[in-house]
Amino acid sequence: MTTTHPAPDVADSSDTPDGGTIADSTMWTSRLRRAWMSKLPPEKLLPDRQPAYVASWIYVFGVLTLAAFLVVIVTGLVLAFAGPAWYHTSWLGHFTNSLHFWSVQLFFVFMVIHLWGKFWMAAWRGRRAMTWITGVVAFLASIGTAFTGYLVQTNFDSQWISFEAKDGLNAVGIGAFFNVTDLGQMLLLHACLLPLVVGVIAVWHVLLVRLRGVVPPIDAVDPADRADVRTDLLAARPDDTPVPEARP
Amino acid sequence: MDHTYQLAGMNDPATYLDLGWLSISVANLVVILVMIVIFLLAILLPFPKDRDHS
Amino acid sequence: MTTVTDKPRSTDIAARDWKGPWRRYDIVKEGVIAVVVVSILTVLLAGLFSSPDEPQLTFQGWATSAPDNFYATAVQELAGTSESAGYGPPYNTAADGVSIGPIAPQQWFGVTHPVDAANDFVLTPLRSQQQSADVTDALATWDGAAADQQTSWATDYDTALTDAGGDLKQIAPGDYGPVPVLAQGLTDMAAAGALDGILISQGGFYQTDFTKQILFLGDGSYLDDAATAAHLQGNTWGMMNETGSYPGQAWLWLYSFWYQIPTFNSDNPDDYLTSHADAVIFYIMALLSLILLLLPFIPGLRSIPRWIPIHRLIWRDYYRSQHRT
Secondary structure, eight states, X not given: OOOOOOOOOOGGGOBOXXXXXXXXXXXXHHHHHHHHHHHSOHHHHSOSEEETTOOSGGGGHHHHHHHHHHHXXXXXXXXXXXXXXXHHHOHHHHHHHHHHHHHHHHHHHHHHHHHHHHHHTTTTXXXXXXXXXXXXXXXXXXXXXXHHHHHTSOSHHHHHHHHHHHHHHHHTTGGGTSOTTBHHHHXXXXXXXXXXXXXXXXXXXXXXXXXXXXXXXXXXXXXXXXXXXXXXXXXXXXXXXXXXXXXX | OOOTTSOXXXXXXXXXXXXXXXXXXXXXXXXXXXXXXHHHHHHHSOOXXXXXXX | OOOOOOOOOOSOGGGSOOOSOEEEOOHHHHHHHHHHHHHHHHHHHHHHHOOOOOOOOOHHHHHHHSHHHHHHHHHHHHHTOSTTTTOOTTTOSSSOOOXXXXXXXXXXXXXXXXXXXXXXXXXXXXXXXXXXXXXXXXXXXXXXXXXXXXXXXXXXXXXXXXXXXXOGGGOOOOOOTTHHXXXXXXXXXXXXXXXXXXXXXXXXXXXXBOHHHHHHHHHSSHHHHHHHHTTOOGGGTGGGOOSTTOOOOGGGHHHHHHTTSGGGSOSOTTOHHHHTHHHHHHHHHHHHHHHHHTGGGOTTGGGHHHHSOTHHHHTHHHHHHHHHO
């Protein structure tokens, strides 16, 4: 039998609007939740609008990169499930390998075009340096991940690439603990560790974009700064409520 | 090994364009040129206007 | 209720919340469309072009298609004159490794993947299976000799073989001990396919580290010639290339670029930049990557988008709407 207890009738434990109690303000959980909700409320995480200047096809290359990453992961999971030698002898394996190969090519094509766009937009402006930095780290980590992928093909290409790459890495000491001729090490890095690293950095990067918003145009003017603000500059929003941050 | 799905010749040695110090495979050159074209199209092609809500 | 952290009103408009006009944006729909488009593109490309899979090289292939080169390489492994035998860290202490001034990480980290070319590539494989009488006798002769004697037999034979241009009939008479028989024994083992299996197992059962195989394979010309034929050599932009007619790694163009510069791949092994190319180029690329990473903080570089105003094309609708007011 369950008993229900009515909320105690004391001032210091009355409910707050977000479902917590005043006594919760010292709790790590509620403090984390409040910090998250103030910085990244659902309207910012899953927006249904964006600034009117986000109106160019160059803006689709970030999401195309993410989509390609998803296809790379899914095809990679299939290859991982069947083991590294499967695709040499199976028709389906070879097709899966082809999907993985071309999705990686698309991944880099879209990522580099995205990088070009963000450079020419100087997208690091307005406290967005970390967005740029996480993007570059994701790029470099992706190159490293792809490199380990080439090493675990278990064919002639892997033999040559490992033979050549060892010299560059040995010359700077990295070869002492990152052994490109060790298939076991390279396979586990490629299939486990590095995709996780790229994924975590990509998530961080996307959250930063959601947090800061899409960078305004170079030399953009804040309507509030203009003495002669004209109402036709401010197009009507889908609904008349104020900006999300102040919405109850 | 079943190669039904490849265009004839994908496993043949590539054609390389040797222009002095630069030597590039046709495949890589195509990829790079396509990227440049896509970038130019992306910044030049008009983007659909927002639906009017006034 | 969500609470607002009011940002101080900064002079940098890019840092403020956008107070200007908005447009509709369906982020979920955009993501789904992107996944569908990329999936279709991937299936099309995979269906039309397939993917490269050049068969792996084997020691059997080497010993049957280029037996003279295999034989000569086996001699070099015994003599300690092969690239692997004289590599240095992380494989052995035969050389110091590459250093740029006091920066010598190759030495600092030492030998972490020990490779003893003569034993790992030649003698242990020979000992691991039943051999003909002459090879068995040759092994016994080798094992019974002092290290100095072993070295002089092998280096003398290596020199004689090189002088004879690899032609066994032209070798000058000399005291080469059991070396010719050992080298021939290994060549026969490799041609029969036994060497591939023995190098994989290396006296054990499970094995996932192919360091010894790759080093041995690369000591001869078999792997190198195959790479040259596939346009994969470093000084022909090989780092960017793929086997067959497939696109390679175009994103490695800048790393590959430095190896094309004659100062980094001259024929003179005493040239500093040539002999230290791998380290120097790695450090150059690390520096350039750091510059790309820290671009927002680098004056001049971060202003390039302002000086070359491609952004005026990207945001032309916005600038037009500004101009109208």
